[in-house]
Amino acid sequence: MRKPAAKYATLLTVIISFFLIVPAQHADSRMVLVNKQAISEVSLPSSTFIQKESGNQVDNSSKERELILEAEKAKKVTILSAEPAAETPKVPEVPEPIPTPSNPPKLEAPNLSSTTEKQSISDSDKELLARLVTAEAGNQPYLGQVAVAAVVLNRTKSGKFPETIKGVINANNGKVYQFSPVKNGSIRKPASASAVKAVEEALKGSDPTNGALYFAELSIAAHVPNRNASVTVKIGDHTFYK
Numbered sequence: 001m002r003k004p005a006a007k008y009a010t011l012l013t014v015i016i017s018f019f020l021i022v023p024a025q026h027a028d029s030r031m032v033l034v035n036k037q038a039i040s041e042v043s044l045p046s047s048t049f050i051q052k053e054s055g056n057q058v059d060n061s062s063k064e065r066e067l068i069l070e071a072e073k074a075k076k077v078t079i080l081s082a083e084p085a086a087e088t089p090k091v092p093e094v095p096e097p098i099p100t101p102s103n104p105p106k107l108e109a110p111n112l113s114s115t116t117e118k119q120s121i122s123d124s125d126k127e128l129l130a131r132l133v134t135a136e137a138g139n140q141p142y143l144g145q146v147a148v149a150a151v152v153l154n155r156t157k158s159g160k161f162p163e164t165i166k167g168v169i170n171a172n173n174g175k176v177y178q179f180s181p182v183k184n185g186s187i188r189k190p191a192s193a194s195a196v197k198a199v200e201e202a203l204k205g206s207d208p209t210n211g212a213l214y215f216a217e218l219s220i221a222a223h224v225p226n227r228n229a230s231v232t233v234k235i236g237d238h239t240f241y242k
Helices: 003-084 123-137 142-158 165-169 181-182 193-205
Strands: 215-218 231-235 238-241
Touching: 003 123, 123 142, 123 165, 123 193, 142 165, 142 193, 142 215, 142 231, 142 238
Parallel strands: none
Antiparallel strands: 215 238, 231 238
């Protein structure tokens, strides 16, 4: 009888142990689950932190790229501003046209073939020259009278004769006078109006003789005033030389 009781006691012990062990295992499993959950809950902030860190890194990277782009833009602007501006080609200045009057003054053409410089002489020299012109060319055309007056004026500027009208007209080489009216006295006759006008014309610069220093009326004088002279023009009865 003792053997069955011992067997039942052993069986009871096993059952009691089972009920004691199983709850402990469940408790351990629950503890494991709680620990895992705690670990996961603890690890969540770290993962969240990692995500935030990575987000901050992305934000920082984008900000760095923006700063780099802005620096490059500023560099380009600086380079462009440092480059010298292209020179604008200079347009040559066009002189303004000189306005012309609606009624420009008419230029008077000289009445004679050539002119000499205008001279200023005294009234007495003018009268003496007009009387010589009257005596030498009173019967010649007006142009011939201007020519005789021009010869006297040309001599005063030549350096070969006296420098004054009076000196030229009264010149004497010791043998003869340069002008026959001085010798025969016809120069004392009053001057004609045309001779006075001819003298004024010559004094203004008119010289139809082309610079002649001599003249002669070859119909009454067969000699040439100067063998080295050449003919410049013939006006009326007078041939002019220089």
